[in-house]
Amino acid sequence: MKLCYFRSRLCIAALALAMAAAPAHASSIVLSATNTPTPGLVTLDLTINDTGGAPGCTAFSLIRRAILPCGAPTRIQCIPRQGGSQTLQFQDTVAPNTSYIYEVHGSGAWGFPLCYYATDSYEFQHAFDPHGWAYPIQAFLTVGPNPTPIAHGTLLQPIDGSTTFRLQTCSEDCPTGFEAGSGPADLSQYIGTGTEVYLYGTVQYCCNSAGFLLGVTSVAPGPCGPVAVSLRPWTSVKRLYQDPSR
Numbered sequence: 001m002k003l004c005y006f007r008s009r010l011c012i013a014a015l016a017l018a019m020a021a022a023p024a025h026a027s028s029i030v031l032s033a034t035n036t037p038t039p040g041l042v043t044l045d046l047t048i049n050d051t052g053g054a055p056g057c058t059a060f061s062l063i064r065r066a067i068l069p070c071g072a073p074t075r076i077q078c079i080p081r082q083g084g085s086q087t088l089q090f091q092d093t094v095a096p097n098t099s100y101i102y103e104v105h106g107s108g109a110w111g112f113p114l115c116y117y118a119t120d121s122y123e124f125q126h127a128f129d130p131h132g133w134a135y136p137i138q139a140f141l142t143v144g145p146n147p148t149p150i151a152h153g154t155l156l157q158p159i160d161g162s163t164t165f166r167l168q169t170c171s172e173d174c175p176t177g178f179e180a181g182s183g184p185a186d187l188s189q190y191i192g193t194g195t196e197v198y199l200y201g202t203v204q205y206c207c208n209s210a211g212f213l214l215g216v217t218s219v220a221p222g223p224c225g226p227v228a229v230s231l232r233p234w235t236s237v238k239r240l241y242q243d244p245s246r
Contacts, residue, residue: 026051028130029060033102033139040096042141046079046104048086053127056119057081057106064092067140068099068149070174078107078115094143099150101176104128104137133208138177140203140212149198151176151214152224155191162210165191167199170224178203183216190219198222 030047044062062077076092094100106124107115126134142148153169163180165187183201190197198220206213 027053027127029104029128029137030130031062031102031104031137031139033100033141035141035143036091039145040094040143042092042094042100042143044090044092044102044139046086046088046090048079048088050081050083050085050128052083054106054119054124056108057124057127058109059107059114061105061107061115061118062090063103063105064094065101065103065174066095066098067101067174067176068152070172071098075115080114096143097146097148099142099148100140101174102139102141103177131205131208133211135205135211136177138212140177142200142202147200147218149200149220149222150203151178151199152196152222153199154194154196155187157192162207163213164188167214170196172225176203178212178214180210181214181216183214183219187216187219190221195221196224 026049028047028049030045032045034043034045035041036043046062048060059081060077060079061075062079063073064076065071065073077090079088105121106119106128107117108119109116121136122134125136128137129135130137140150142150151167151169152173153167156166156168158164158166158180164182166180167178169176181199181201181203183199199214199216200218200220201214201216203212203214205211
């Protein structure tokens with residue numbers, strides 16, 4: 001009985017140790033975007049570790065979108081899903097004096113060309129978010145050479161002490177993956193005043209509770225512009241869901 005008891009204790013301890021050491025998720029995609037010495041040329045690095053998950057995904061779409069000023073999403077790469085580990089690098093030529101968001105989406109085909117439509121975003125992010133919290137797989141970059149803002153809107157009081165402001169973007173600006181951040185002391189004079197400002201800085205993943213946050217280096221007042229509205233036929237709207245580059 002003693003031997004059985006101690007064996008049980010050892011088995012339980014070994015199981016607990018294995019569970020503690022095991023990652024919360026198996027697959028991951030790490031994306032980074034950096035400027036090169038050549039103006040308007042961006043280097044994109046992807047590290048893919050694919051051990052399963054998101055079974056409807058047969059390929060990865062690498063999407064670029066200008067967020068300030070706002071632009072249409074454009075697929076710049078369609079990467080067939082092959083399992084295992086891959087380290088990939090791409091070059092992307094972009095317009096100067098613009099802030100961009102790059103994002104990896106899961107894509108499907110079902111008899112159509114590869115990357116024909118987007119698969120379930122939450123299922124994909126749950127499987128491949130390297131942080132394990134189903135956040136989008138994104139990278140943010142500002143391309144010069146002129147000082148270029150990365151966000152535009154009004155500043156609100158933060159919800160908790162982890163940030164110094166919340167951001168309400170101008171209605172004509174693109175939606176972004178961040179809604180709050182921190183910055184220098186002079187930023188506080190605009191919080192809660194309704195003053196529209198340009199924010200300069202970087203966006204980085206912060207933590208599991210907040211996701212991506214804006215790190216402001218400087219701020220300047222500037223009014224939001226008029227909302228541009230263009231009507232699209234239904235066939236065009238459907239194509240947007242099939243292929244974000246159209």
